[in-house]
């Protein structure tokens with residue numbers, strides 16, 4: 001375990017102090033116990049995957065790397081993945097053990113004390129959370145007064161990391177999740193510009209088309225043709241029927257929406 005981590009940690013069940021035991025952390029108040037695996041405290045009940053050390057995620061981007069390099073702020077990095085570089089003032093939080101992971105746990109019940117961090121980073125995490133409202137409240141709790149959160153999350157993105165992809169949010173949805181905060185700005189960062197949106201969706205769409213012929217038809221159509229069709233000014237472009245008749249499971253990756261039918265338990 002990294003030095004001084006115990007000063008930041010708290011029992012995720014009762015939020016009280018944890019004590020170091022033999023290869024575990026123990027809550028002095030509620031007696032819950034949490035194993036230490038590969039030198040990382042684990043606050044999940046299910047088995048935790050250890051990811052190969054050589055696996056490396058993308059860099060954070062210059063602005064955030066600079067904050068970490070300055071080292072003035074104590075940062076909680078949620079969903080850190082396999083960071084290229086480890087920073088002494090950054091606590092990396094994950095649900096697997098990656099090369100630099102400090103703590104394994106659940107973002108809905110952060111195992112940290114109140115008012116512990118100057119900053120929280122959560123990049124490409126929130127679309128994968130079952131209850132983003134709760135996770136945002138947890139971030140609010142562990143931030144010091146005046147502390148800041150920086151978030152990147154999905155809006156128009158295809159299904160990814162299924163089944164753990166729950167929400168694609170509009171700006172207003174993101175603001176709603178973080179309604180307890182003073183929101184300074186909610187903008188489109190360079191990595192999410194409309195060009196990337198088109199590329200991501202187009203690539204996923206073409207990947208869903210199993211037959212080469214249908215794939216080529218859609219690949220050869222133009223965005224203008226699809227727009228004219230949407231505006232009811234033209235017939236659908238080539239490939240429309242291939243997409244309409246795609247297997248349901250494949251349509252789910254890139255459809256415009258869902259129809260749900262559900263039933264209340266019991267007999268009518």
Ligand SMILES: [Zn+2]
Nearest residue numbers: 011014027030
């Ligand atoms: Zn406890």
